[in-house]
Amino acid sequence: MKNTRIAEILKTFTEKELKGFGDFVSSKYFNQSDKIVKLFEILSKYYPDFEGDELEKEKVFVKLFGKKKYEDEKMRTLISNLMKLCKKYLIQLDIESNASRTNLHLLNQLKDRGQKSLFDYEYNKLNSALEQNCYKEREYFFVKYYMEQEMYYSNPTSINDNYLQQPLIEKVSNNFEILFLIDALEINYNKLTRKSKVNYNPEFIFLDVIKSKIENGDYSEIPIIPLKYYIFMCVQNPMQEEYYAQAEKIFYDNLERISPHEKPYINTGLINYCWLRVGTGDVKYFRKVFEMYKIGLEEGIYFYENKYLLNSLFNGIVKCACYLKEYKWLFQFIHEYKNKIDPEHRKEIVNVAYSKYYFEIKDFDTALKHVNKINPTNSLLKLEIKVLTIKILYELNYLESVYSSIDSLKHFFRNNKLLHPGTIEQGYACSKAFKKLCDLKIKKDKKELEFFRKSINESNELGMINTRWITEKIDEILK
Template identity: 25%
Template sequence: MRKSKVILLLKTFSKEEIKKFDDLLSSPYFNKKKTLIRFYSELMKFHPEFPDDKISKENIYSKTFPGKNFNEQVIKNLNSEMLRLIKVFFEIELIGTDRFERKINLLKQLVRRKADKVYLSELKGFENELNEQSDISERKFHYLFLLEELKIAYHLERNEQPKVFDKVMKSGEHLILYFHLHFIKTISNLNINRQTYSVNYETNLPAEYFDNTSYENIIKYMKDNKISNSDLFEMYYLRVKCNTYPFEEVHYFKFKELLLNNYNSLDKIETYGLFIALEAYCLRKLMSGDLKFSKELFDIFRIEIDKNFYKFSDASPVTFMKFRNTYLTALRLHEFDWFEKFIDDYKNDLIESDRNAVLKIAYAYFNFEKDEFENTLKLLADLNPPQLFLKMDIRNLTLMAHYELDYIDSVLSQIDSYKHFLTGSNSLFEAMRESNFRFLNSLNSLILMKEKDQKDSLEELKLNLIPYVGERRIVWLIEKIDAEI
């Protein structure tokens, strides 16, 4: 039974959920079968491990029905009924935690029952609650749309057609804003899949829809007619324009301006996502060799921290990639004091299983930038994190520190090993593989050209690397080449 759906789901139950589900099973409204309660009770004696030898069908049956011969069909029926009630429990829990969803369902019931007095009172209360929310979000527009649809249905059922005219317009406006915010996030995710993971879609209806919609005309219409949320609409549109036309920086700076002028009116989750989009643009510009975006990215991180948008929520951890991007940006600009304060402020927000490796690698980079190469190597010794990015950080830093310490034989050996690692890594996306091979081949060429005093070849190598100065290790390589020319 260990692989049954019932066991797989029961394993996820917390102590509080176990008690709640026990209450549900004991309620005659949901369950009138006492055998099902006994069945559940016997199973939960082995929560959360549910070892095979304890929860075999025969063993659980004998405990549930002592003295009776095993009946396969009875066990199947109990499992089926238990699974049904677990699904009911999950549905109740989900609705129970979403106050807005509960309100909408209540209003639908009141409309259906023609309980007009109660309906109108509940409707007004919910509408006031939504409108009093100062934070704008996709979710808010969704429920404002549903609310207008309920009003329309209410009046139409009572043959009050004139009362729906303004509500149809409001419904349409709320629907457009809800759709626009959600749609732009979808387009952004599709672009990330294409740019970062080289995903090619044979057909792409969302992109086709975006490209063939006259967003500039819609934004102009909204502004000319003083329709609310025009800045919000434009800001989300510019989020995609930044991504699809990265060399037209005007889109980025207008997007940033609108966000800084409007973040106080936005839901924190919406704001977090928009700042992530600014980060992504800056990182992309950096990777294209536009170094002025180092300072721009650093400023974005500082604003996020100062305004409390750095994390998804106060309780959320900081991902190792965001933590890494932040401190590497500070180190690139030699903001060493800021680096140390940042590490101290946010180290405990890292996922605990990642923390030791992430912090040691961060301080290894810090020591490397301060030319303390022996300390760099000490910090990296014996680290073997599961994340590919961190594995590559360790290899890159170790190579550079060994070169600085003139351990050339070790560097050459590591280059060969690193290439085998990159070739054999199936989960590494191609752009990152190419980037690391470029670094390794260039470092190998630097060593060979340096030995042969081939200054012209070193000049050519430098020229070939200049387009990639957005990568810190490439900047380091160019510094080493300059030292030999």
């Protein structure tokens, strides 16, 4: 039984859930078989790993039936029945995890049984709870839509009475429309983000209808709808900044009205757009993305569903603070959040951060010490460290080592064909530019230096961070 489905699903249970499942299995309402109760008791002793020779089916059979001859079909039936109970228990857990949806089932039962007075009481109680405790987002409108449907059908006279029918069906309609808008925007955004990752040309759901509804309607009381819409539009139309401006304003103005569940997705969507603009050379978006990161940290957004700060977020924050020369803030950030990185990657991520920090404040020896502590397994991180090492060696005036490291970088690209073509293209451009910088540092040809300076600033093929650094080095040579 070690590798059975029931063992695998029980491995995911918390101690509290396992105890609850034991009570569930022991309940005569759900289970009439004492053998299934005994089977669960045997299994539960091996929680949480469910490993050991004693879990072989033949040995478990002996514990259940004594010295009777082993019957595989009987054993399989018991395991199957325990699995059926486990599925019912999972359904029960899901129902109990959401009080509002649980009450929808109650309303449905009261409606079907013609208990109008009690129905109205429970309807009003649920409505009051929603207004007091629920953000006006998907869950709110999902429950509202279904409870208004139950109300409509709970009143038999409304079906034939136009006077009663109109306000009831309008409530159903309005809540359905808002629920549809939220879901359609979510689906369209997911389609859009996958478009850039794979060869995929999606057809969006009722996009013209959604656009007309939102741009001509008043959704100030439901900020999640215009937020999702404007984030979709700014990613779809990255050069039309007005969409981002709208989304940013709504986000900042409605922080208290956006749920902890939605905040990470909205914040990340806005951050992704900012980095998209940074990639086009628009320097002002470094400040915008920095402020988004700060809000995310201050609001605890990044820890709502994650125990640790994601590596990509940590690296993005460090990169952004370095470019903006927010060194005091950056040092404090690394110190405060370094222990909130997943322990599996903590050493390399923190050393990368410190190496960048010390590089920026021109303590190149300390920066190099931190680089030497890093043994990255991720190809993108390897690339980042190779580029940073070249810069540090240049600053320390180890030009021979710089030339050697540039050759190593080219070799790295030849052996990493799985990297994104754009990354490889930029990497080769950086290799060429670093070599040119070293050559001109030795040669000190003013005319060539000025031409080099102009060409890298016009092309933006090196990325803004590398372009700025090389420009600064050219200016130092020209002094």
